[in-house]
Amino acid sequence: MPRYAALIYEPGDAARPPSAEEWEKVMAEYNEFTAKAGAAGVVGGGEALQPPSTATTVHVKGGARGGDVVTTDGPFAETKEVLGGFFLLDCKDLDEAMEWAAQIPGAWYGRVEVRPCIDFSETG
């Protein structure tokens, strides 16, 4: 059975952040989808990401593993690059996550954006 990656692109030019009502509506629609698709056995995994301001970009220079690692604040800026997919890395902190990110081939063919996921289980 082939697996597909559903890559979610959000409109990045929103003039203002969503209101609590809008947010709740969107969340309800997502919950409706995951309930339905979950019941059908289709959902393999996925994550909602924290905003781009929390992102860090890793690039390995030289086109192969082991080159100089360049780290920059923020997501990868040039929009002609397409989001090709994501791994979920369970690491204790950003340093560990960045070390693994530099091992991913995407880091030397392009760039790997490392962004923390929202932990919905943490209240408060």
Add this chain to the structure above:
Amino acid sequence: MHRLLRNRLNLPLDEVVRREGGAVLATLIRMTGDFDVAEDALQDAAITALETWPTTGVPVRPGAWLTTVARRKVLDRIRRDSARPRKETEAVALLAEASPEETSPSAVDDNVLRLVFTCCHPALSPEARLALTLRTVCGLTTAEIAAVFLVPETTMAQRITRAKRKIAIARIPYRVPADHELSDRVDTVLAVVHALYTAGHHAPSGDVVVRCDLADEAIRLARVLVRLLPDEPESAGLLALLLATDARRAARVDAEGEIVLLRDQDRSLWDHGAIDEAAALVEAALRRRRPGRFQLQAAIACLHSLAAHWSDTDWPQIAQLYAVLEQAEPTPVVRVNRAIAEAEVNGPGAGLDILDGLQGLERWHLFWATRGDFLRRLGRRAEAGEAYRKALGCPCNEADRRFLHRRLTELG
């Protein structure tokens, strides 16, 4: 915080608190894992200190005193605030384990290093690193930092808040990097301290050319880093660079506030003790055979500062050092400086050749001013005038502006 305190008491106590602040904050962050909680607690403890020390006298170890009081305040607050029971128990347990080792000099040093490396983490933008270091390690207020970089206070506050948020949400760890990462991370830290010195040495805008307090703070931090990172020759390189540059401070601006170029400076005004210290530092560092950009820049600065007169300057060696530095740091700034050195050795035409090959510097006034100088010396006055006019179109401070206008006037 600091403005409030300065109004109420004389400077020495306030300065004691500010200088201890970075180390205390570092320890508190280690204890609580939270920048904001730590800062609030430090602020409360500082206020208490300034209320009680005039009567009781300054404690023998003011840092330890502030840490103890701040920790108590954090505990009090957590006990009062019952919103998060799970986190509270963990935090209280951590904080309640008061041990004398926690405020021992080596533990404090370790925490200060953690704080510095965290503030200078490459995952933060360069502006954020500098702002956060100034705020937490140096204890400058947000308003003071905003004034240095000429942004509104709210912008600077947002920048700092975002940086702290990123540290928390992305889990930038509060640690000194492991050995295999250390040298790279040290370079990032040194770059921040150097940027701090540059901001103090040549204020980006406004009327004052030199902000002595920032330059002094950068040198103080550079000394701390040499002490805390004895195995990193680049930290000695940075300190040497700052000392050799700062030694010329008194001669850099004349009585009217006008810029005096290196060639015209009164060398008797230079701090030769600082120059000697810098030279000794860079020589010792280079002997370790791990050259880096700060050691190289320090060597160049020392060569300038050791020359008795402009005409005694060892330009061939400086030009060679710039050529090596360009390998380590192929930035436009280094290339322009190399062009200046080459011009001294091989004439302004050689300098102009180098400048002609550079791109991306159109918004830097010193690029155009250097170009103008070469053209002027070659007798190409019209082109020189064009270059100086372009320089005036770039961001620069008032003293720079007046200097450029003088050059234009001299051209006729």
